[in-house]
Amino acid sequence: MEEYKKRIIKIIQYIEDHLDTELSLEKVAEIGAYSPFHFHRIFKLITGETLQNYIIRKKIEKSALYLSLRKGVDIKEIYMDLGFANHSVFNKTFKKYYGKSPSEFRKSAPESFHKILQVESKNGQIDTVFRQYLCTIENLLKWRTMNLKIKVTALEEMHLAAVMGLGLSQVEPSYTILLDWAKKKQLFPRDNVKMISVYHDSFKITPPDKVRIHACMLLDDQLKEQEGEVFPETLEAGKFIIGSGEVTLDDFEQCWASLFLWMNENHYSIRKSFPFEIYHSNFKDHPEGKMIVDFCIPIQ
Template identity: 75%
Template sequence: MEEHKKRIIKAIRYIDHHLDADLSLENISEIAMYSPFHFHRIFKLITRETLQNYIIRKKIEKSAFYLAVKKEMEIKEIYLDLGFSNHSVFSKTFKKYYGMPPSAFRNSAPETFHRILQIDRKNGQTDTVFSQYICHVENLLNWTKMNLKIEVKELPEMNLAAVMSLGLAQVEPSYNLLIEWAEKKQLFPAQNVKMISVYHDSFKVTPPDKVRIHACMLLDEKLNGQNGLIFSETIDAGKFIAGRGEVTLQDFEQCWVSLFLWMNEHHYSMRKAFPFEIYHSNFKEHPEGKMIVDFCIPVH
């Protein structure tokens, strides 16, 4: 947990002190010693906003500080120092946050405005804003301990019948199609039948309505050929980090981020294979909408 604190503090400090530098996801994630994919999800969960939104907000807050207390600075000098390409872009972005253009803000800002923006410090200790983020990290890790049983284990090869879905909205219809096919084959309902979602795209680089998710059913034997929209898929045997928990659909993102944090903390790296979820119960049959799920990451 201490290692994650240090990484998050390091990343946020770097952003706040280098608002005029190259603050790309690749650069910031390298500073934090996470992969871009993992860092993006962790950062959003901890700060409650995307990396890009955080950077823009910090730039606008810094520009507001300069406008209020550094009257000698030209507006052009302020926005160029903070990496805005021109006055139009800066003015439009500033107005979105403060409801008025920069010039009007400068004319109306009180001399004491800087007191609002300053962060209290005590004996050089961590800024209170960092403490807030660290609290989020601790809460996440504590939530993980209470809600996920995580282990590293070898899983056997899994033969699946699959239906492809594009976007989250299509996952349930894909499962309905799969179940309809399985009922005709007398494979469903059956005792201990397992449904599995395999993620073939990352939400970081692919829009949510384009993410490819395969709705799958675990079979005893490999499916021969393709039957309409039903096709064969195989999860190869190997080592996996598996986190099991009884969670709601709203907890899924937190479960995945928790698992990635755990993976980094224990020095595992992800293999070039697809992560997946194994469902052991149906949330529609639980009074609180909970289901037992294994969240699985293929690792070296």
């Protein structure tokens, strides 16, 4: 827990101290000794915001403070110092948070506005934020202990029949296409059939509705050629971190974030391959919508 405390304090403090610079995901992840590949998941789960949204919000909050405190300073100087490209972008973003333009805010900001912020700061505002985030991490670690069994093991090569979908909303339709195909081939239903979702893009760099997710079925023999929308896919043999548990669909984000934290704790590095989920049961058959899932991260 102390290690997480150090990392979170370092990350949040670094952001606070460098709002006037370019804060890339890669740079902030490096400060916290995380890999960019999974830092975005961990940060969002802990703070409730993406890194980009968090940084923008902090910049706008700081600009509001400057507008209140430095009434003789030109607005352009304020937004330029905080890295906004032009007045239009700053104006639009500021309105989103405060419901009025920067100039309107400056005119209407009460004299006590900066005093309130100063009192909050003196009372340990940043420390309060740290405690809030550390509590989130502590809860995540407890949740992981209660809900996931984690192991590192080698998996053999897997031959799959796959259907590509773009975004989470297309996962279920992709599986419908796959199962219709499998029924015609008399591959479904059958005992111990395994369905697998393979993530071919990172939510970090690809818009959520464009992330390629392959809905797959494990086959005994390799599919020789594409059949309609169903095509062959092979998952390479190798070493994996596998977190197994009976969870709901709403738990998936916590499962992945928990595994990435575990990976860091145990000094593993992700391999250039695709993470995937193996489903051992169907949530539709469970009264509480739970399913048994293996979350698999390829490691070196």
